[in-house]
Amino acid sequence: MASLDIGIDLGTCTVIATDSTQSVVVREPSVVAVDSRTDKVIEIGSRVYDMIGRTPNYIHVIRPLNEGVISNFAMTEVLIRHMLKKITGAQMLKPRVTLCVPSDTTNVESQSVINAAVSAGARKVYLIEEPVAAAIGAGLDLSKPEGHLIVDIGGGTCDIAVLSLNGIVTKSSIKTAGRLFDEAIIRFVRNKYNLLIGERTAERIKIEVGSVYEGSPEAVTEVKGRDLMTGLPKKIALRRSETLEVLREPMDVILRAVIGVLERTPPELAADIRSNGILLTGGGSRLTGLIQVLEQTTKVPARIAENPEECVAVGTAKSFDYLDKLYDGFVHTSTHIH
Template sequence: MLAPDIGIDLGTASILVYIKGKGVVLKEPSVVAFDRDTNKIRAIGEEARLMLGRTPGNIVAVRPLRQGVISDYTVTEKMLRHFIQKAVGKRSFRKPRISVCVPSGVTEVEKKAVEDATYQAGAREVMIIEEPIAAAIGAGIDIVKPCGNMIVDIGGGTTDIAVISLGGTVVSTSIKIAGDDFDEAIVRYMRKKHNLLIGERTAENIKIKIGSCFPRAEADTLDVRGRNLVTGLPKTVTVSSEETEEALRESTLQIVESVHSVLEKTPPELAADVADRGIVLTGGGALLRGLEELIESKTGINTITADDPMTCVAIGTGKCVEFLFGGGAHEERK
């Protein structure tokens, strides 16, 4: 059996695997739990995510990717190998061709680390694709036409903003402010405002359930449990969506400012296209309530979120494999 072509969205928060003809077949958190004493991996993916902040001293749950780049090479390679085998199965005799996406601002060294880790994990050929291009293809935009499209891809570790025309990036920027920073902002706010210490998972839960970055007609509330910093005892606090808006204000405004600066650098003809066609949001961070309205209010340009923002990059990366490998654009590594 021939191995299928695979597209991997190697994200800070989660890894998605796309297989040609099947779509997105795997979506798991990019978390690995390993035993410090024996140096053996105990769990990968969702099972490891449940261990975050809840492990005994000898077991450590880590994220081997930080802000879109590899921070722990060996663990990333093992994690990739695990997910590739899980997605493909062990029936194929030939190694798969894999395309992997990286943030637009990564250095050559960081790009090489991703490529090497993918080869080590069992790839026959590797193609590295920039995230905004993959996100645009996954969102259903025809990027080959000579007209400007603006993509804002908000992931877990980075936000990639780019204006794309004729299949390439014209102006782009990548900032290290994204979903993880939203969680950290909520943790800081809860500590400062309520004297309550909460973990990353609780902060993420607040963000998903009631998180907002634009004033809403009706406020939502959520009971949050954590440790009271004054008494040291467990405590429950009711948090409103208005408070999350205050907590997330700084991070979301930095994203808006970056959108603004990319628009300033965009050639006038393409800027006119963007004003006409609007801004498209992709990535898990795009699901934050009020983000469309916030960008629209600051730029005056119609902003929409892609149909399934979480899977756009994975689908786009997978479709890139078909374009690039299909046209023989990549030589096989000897």
């Protein structure tokens, strides 16, 4: 039987699957829509994303991986099954699968994810930690005794890790990431303008004009929402400079966590990191001004990986080449079925 290797990044915002060619083959928002009258899954992924904030109240949009933990196990299984089915299609091949799960996943949950992948058709399942997958996906050579600092800022978690010799030396995982920046914008617009906006609008504002760095050039965007006083639709103009203070709060939490990891890093590796720089992955690292404030605060040069959202997924597929070598990065390996 020909073999098939698949890597899946079970992200809070996006699930991405890659195959042995290490290119992205399926990408879906991590959302599932359920009809609460029948408990039936009615849509998965991108078609659900377009429904967010626009559904009748009996349709529930579920994010199975909320805030970087598996908050709805049954729906996580639905997502895994959906991804595997899309790749393997009608083929009878049972793939080996490497999954990247949120860092705070417990052993029991890990085992459940493995079982879900097995029941969805996987022959053998490996779990890998997010910063290790991110580093491999970004093309770092982890086999040398040389320190690298990876900061992966996703939607639900920010993972910070120092890696050397195929393992994790120091790490920290916090729940301050992209979606908390969106929530900060929602609160700000409500408090300052009495305007209620949804999460998709907040994310658009963050991407278009949000910044954490005072030196970013001014920009403006139009924001539509519901006036809390009149209940009627209203629009305002929002400037980049207004977002600085709002976004600075979650940004400072991330900066403190990075400093914390640097402080716990052995001196030899800290010196490597100073010359290698910080490598940023994850969509959240694209936030305007983030590199500048990170460099200012840590005094270490930083760069964003190419296609930062895809590094973890590419790393999950590439990790099959390293199966014997990686130790700390694999939290769990399992499971044959025949």
